[in-house]
Amino acid sequence: MTSASNSVGIVAPKTAHFKQPFKVSCGRELPSLDIVYETYGELNAEHSNAVLVCHALSGDHHAAGYHSAEDKKPGWWDNYIGPGKAIDTNHFYVVSLNNIGGCAGSTGPSTINPETNEPWGPDFPTLRVRDWVETQRMLADSLAIEQWAAVIGGSLGGMQAMRWALEYPDRLRHCVVIASALKLTAQNIAFNKTSRTAISSDPDFHEGRYYQHNTLPKSGLAIARMIGHITYLSDGVMGEKFGRDLRSGTFEQGVESELEFQVESYLRYQGDIFSENFDANTYMLMTKALDYFDLAREYDNDAVKAFSAAKCRFLVVSFTSDWRFSPERSREIVKALIGAEKSVSYAEVDAALGHDSFLLPVERYNNLFTAYMQKVAQEQSQGDNHAT
Amino acid sequence: MTSASNSVGIVAPKTAHFKQPFKVSCGRELPSLDIVYETYGELNAEHSNAVLVCHALSGDHHAAGYHSAEDKKPGWWDNYIGPGKAIDTNHFYVVSLNNIGGCAGSTGPSTINPETNEPWGPDFPTLRVRDWVETQRMLADSLAIEQWAAVIGGSLGGMQAMRWALEYPDRLRHCVVIASALKLTAQNIAFNKTSRTAISSDPDFHEGRYYQHNTLPKSGLAIARMIGHITYLSDGVMGEKFGRDLRSGTFEQGVESELEFQVESYLRYQGDIFSENFDANTYMLMTKALDYFDLAREYDNDAVKAFSAAKCRFLVVSFTSDWRFSPERSREIVKALIGAEKSVSYAEVDAALGHDSFLLPVERYNNLFTAYMQKVAQEQSQGDNHAT
Numbered sequence A, B: 001m002t003s004a005s006n007s008v009g010i011v012a013p014k015t016a017h018f019k020q021p022f023k024v025s026c027g028r029e030l031p032s033l034d035i036v037y038e039t040y041g042e043l044n045a046e047h048s049n050a051v052l053v054c055h056a057l058s059g060d061h062h063a064a065g066y067h068s069a070e071d072k073k074p075g076w077w078d079n080y081i082g083p084g085k086a087i088d089t090n091h092f093y094v095v096s097l098n099n100i101g102g103c104a105g106s107t108g109p110s111t112i113n114p115e116t117n118e119p120w121g122p123d124f125p126t127l128r129v130r131d132w133v134e135t136q137r138m139l140a141d142s143l144a145i146e147q148w149a150a151v152i153g154g155s156l157g158g159m160q161a162m163r164w165a166l167e168y169p170d171r172l173r174h175c176v177v178i179a180s181a182l183k184l185t186a187q188n189i190a191f192n193k194t195s196r197t198a199i200s201s202d203p204d205f206h207e208g209r210y211y212q213h214n215t216l217p218k219s220g221l222a223i224a225r226m227i228g229h230i231t232y233l234s235d236g237v238m239g240e241k242f243g244r245d246l247r248s249g250t251f252e253q254g255v256e257s258e259l260e261f262q263v264e265s266y267l268r269y270q271g272d273i274f275s276e277n278f279d280a281n282t283y284m285l286m287t288k289a290l291d292y293f294d295l296a297r298e299y300d301n302d303a304v305k306a307f308s309a310a311k312c313r314f315l316v317v318s319f320t321s322d323w324r325f326s327p328e329r330s331r332e333i334v335k336a337l338i339g340a341e342k343s344v345s346y347a348e349v350d351a352a353l354g355h356d357s358f359l360l361p362v363e364r365y366n367n368l369f370t371a372y373m374q375k376v377a378q379e380q381s382q383g384d385n386h387a388t
Helices: A129-142 A156-167 A186-201 A203-208 A218-232 A235-242 A262-277 A280-292 A303-307 A327-339 A354-359 A363-387 B129-142 B156-167 B186-201 B203-208 B218-232 B235-242 B262-277 B280-292 B303-307 B327-339 B354-359 B363-387
Strands: A014-018 A033-040 A050-054 A093-097 A150-154 A174-178 A246-248 A313-319 A344-349 B014-018 B033-040 B050-054 B093-097 B150-154 B174-178 B246-248 B313-319 B344-349
Touching: A014 A129, A033 A129, A050 A129, A050 A156, A093 A129, A129 A156, A150 A156, A156 A174, A156 A280, A156 A303, A174 A363, A186 A203, A186 A218, A186 A280, A186 B218, A186 B235, A186 B262, A203 A218, A203 A280, A218 A262, A218 A280, A218 A354, A218 B186, A235 A262, A235 B186, A246 A262, A262 B186, A303 A327, A313 A327, A313 A354, A313 A363, A327 A344, A344 A363, B014 B129, B033 B129, B050 B129, B050 B156, B093 B129, B129 B156, B150 B156, B156 B174, B156 B280, B156 B303, B174 B363, B186 B203, B186 B218, B186 B280, B203 B218, B203 B280, B218 B262, B218 B280, B218 B354, B235 B262, B246 B262, B303 B327, B313 B327, B313 B354, B313 B363, B327 B344, B344 B363
Parallel strands: A050 A093, A050 A150, A150 A174, A174 A313, A313 A344, B050 B093, B050 B150, B150 B174, B174 B313, B313 B344
Antiparallel strands: A014 A033, A033 A093, B014 B033, B033 B093
């Protein structure tokens, strides 16, 4: 690990227990909930400096810092969370949780259903983005956070941030939506379907009851991850990173079964790592939540109407080479916000790294994100001064 | 079937037997070869009106017409081959073959290796595009076709057409390269790798020896086909065709496992059909040939140098919404041809249907393809007059 002064350092996850039953949007109930979360920075006396970070498909609560001195990799958004970084922990109290349905400690398909003493598996209730917002609201209550300075997310996380603005308009002052969309396109749904088919076709999946069979659908998950990697990167960056370089074999030799491109080896490796560390039922559940999300569905398919109740200000960011959540999708969000007469800043960042740009160090993105969050911090300090 | 006057009508495949061993570019030998092919139109007395059509990944010899009166679907390029069509069978004698390594009758992984009396399976020699050109040359010899009026192909077929121009410059007058590339990008290789991984991970694949196990790796092939369908169509056309329409279930009901988008059902259906009709070892072999193809590799990676020996004229066509063989790739071909001072016409056709546009009726594409082939026909008639 790095002991750099801009790291939040060593952090430890906490668990919030909720003993009351949780009513899921599909109509079913979870008898109780555990939510694992991390916090970075200090909550101020006014409780006005809290920021909620919402994770995407394969993320979890570990967004910044390290879990031990031996940790080689920091949390998934360490580029943007820490002292002096865009989400500056010198100013903000950052809350990052593992969403329910996840596989990093919060109640999900791999946890035990207390009513059966077996893992939930495929019987875990189908979740919608709104269920995550609701459970995040419960966590906010338990931390005595009445209003977030900002709710922030990229991709699926951005969908949660937007839903917050609709469901709890008084409970956030800013909504930061990065590389997201009002709803997925048919192509995106098609990629998710293909990934789910790869998982469900794996004989080790056992219709989701692989825990009981002591198996893991590793092949299926690896294929899902390979599709993810290809589609979350841009064609250009894959070309720059790997080109047509060979990892093994030569074009001249007879035994071509040994011939492998660098990009093949990279994908295979990434697929294998992921398949040993991520829960397949969570992957199924999260991609379905992505597919079903449609911000304006119960507002007569009118995104302007959907946003009309929102009270916060918005920052929307997209990346030019992102073809799964393209700038066009972000412009639809911005157009609806303008139509609803909301305050919105929009940046279309020239970045080569595809959808993954939202996680990676990109200078212009970093600068504008930092500048926006500094204003949020200043306004919050002023607000606190007014209050005193 | 249709009995329309612009159809070649009922056609029957023929088989050419080659008893001599065929030396494959990888260094191995096939003891003999069968090549299944169809012809449409009549070969003229001068043998100067023959056109070779090269197929792509999932194509075969059946490019036009019907095999019986009950046939519901014509050959894969019936839109462009027939009386009065772009490749006009009133003028041309069209030869369309199933490439070796294929699974429609030509010698390939599913045919019996006479030395073992077992199917070749994964032991079938690795093929390159140049092996197809060589076997197409053998077929040309057997049909007494000294020079093709044109060699024509889309996608992987375009790679064969280009290789013809380099290997046998005196044996073609025109080379038509549609939606193709000098070589695949890393992203394309990555998609192919993912498809191959889906097939090889299927326990019914048995390392390619599924014939002996009386199994078929249907799940793996279906996933490969799903990836193909998504990437050969454009985002836009998938949106237009399916949008977010549901095929079953409603967003309001509790049982969300029954909820399915139209696009999911379409992909599932297409994957299932394909997996029952295509050979998995052929799919592995063909995608590898695609990956390995690199026109300029043994010309110091200089495509201008590669094309310098070509003597034919070229038509290159690309489609704006094709993101797997994008117009940029076709412009690379055109640039190299211009650098080598060859005659080339290039059209970038505004078409919404992605890579599949090359198979589908697209008016501007049809018009320019037809006009080009009419000139080829006129020039051929003039040449014949000169010769008399």
